[in-house]
Amino acid sequence: GENVEQHPSTLSVQEGDSAVIKCTYSDSASNYFPWYKQELGKRPQLIIDIRSNVGEKKDQRIAVTLNKTAKHFSLHITETQPEDSAVYFCAASLSWGKLQFGAGTQVVVTP
Amino acid sequence: GAVVSQHPSWVICKSGTSVKIECRSLDFQATTMFWYRQFPKQSLMLMATSNEGSKATYEQGVEKDKFLINHASLTLSTLTVTSAHPEDSSFYICSAGGRSSYEQYFGPGTRLTVT
Numbered sequence: 001g002e003n004v005e006q007h008p009s010t011l012s013v014q015e016g017d018s019a020v021i022k023c024t025y026s027d028s029a030s031n032y033f034p035w036y037k038q039e040l041g042k043r044p045q046l047i048i049d050i051r052s053n054v055g056e057k058k059d060q061r062i063a064v065t066l067n068k069t070a071k072h073f074s075l076h077i078t079e080t081q082p083e084d085s086a087v088y089f090c091a092a093s094l095s096w097g098k099l100q101f102g103a104g105t106q107v108v109v110t111p
Numbered sequence: 112g113a114v115v116s117q118h119p120s121w122v123i124c125k126s127g128t129s130v131k132i133e134c135r136s137l138d139f140q141a142t143t144m145f146w147y148r149q150f151p152k153q154s155l156m157l158m159a160t161s162n163e164g165s166k167a168t169y170e171q172g173v174e175k176d177k178f179l180i181n182h183a184s185l186t187l188s189t190l191t192v193t194s195a196h197p198e199d200s201s202f203y204i205c206s207a208g209g210r211s212s213y214e215q216y217f218g219p220g221t222r223l224t225v226t
Contacts, residue, residue, distance in 0.1 A: 032213045043204060043217040044155065051213070089154060097143060097208045097215055101154045 002027040006102025023090035024072040030092040080109045117218035132190045132221045134205030140185035141207035149202040161188045195225045
C-alpha cells in the first residue's frame, strides 16, 4: 500500500518568513495530493491540493509543487502569519478517495 | 459547499460499554464514507471504507467485530465501538466522498473517552 513520509515534524518560523514542508510517497499510481491544516481538536481543513497532471499550483500565499518522477511534493507558505500556526498534513490518494496521511508538521509562527 | 456532521461531538463511556457515532452528509449523497482515528499528537489513520448498501472494508489491524460500521443510506454512516476499553479513547473523524472522486469532506470529529 501507499506510504507517505513527511518532514519536518516541527517547524518554527518568524512571522513574515516562508515555511516549507516536504512529503514523499511510495505508490507511483497515486494521483491526488491534498494538504490539510488542522487546529487542535478540529477537523482537517483542505488548504490546497494538486493532481498528478500538474506540477505546481498556487493560491495566494500557499503553493504546492509535485515531482512525480521523484515521488515527492512540497507545501510552501510565504509571508507567514501567527494564524498559520497549526499542524499540517500531506496526503496521497488513488482516485477512489482513500487517503494515506503523512505524520504531520507542527508549524509555529512567532511574531 | 458539502457539509458533513458527526454526532456526538464528544462522549464519555465506561469500559465494556458500546458507543455509536453517526456521520451524516447534510447536502449531498455520499456513496462512500471513510472512518479515521487520530490519537493525540498523531496523524489520521484510516480505519475503514464504508460503501452504501455493502459491507465496510477494514484496514489491516482494525478489528471489524469491534468497530462495527453501517452505511444504510446515502447520507448516514455509523461507527459502533463495541466493548470499549481505555485504549479506544481517541478522536474519531469521518469523511464523505464528494461528487468528484478526488474530494473528501471531513466531519468535525467525535472525542471518545473510555473510563
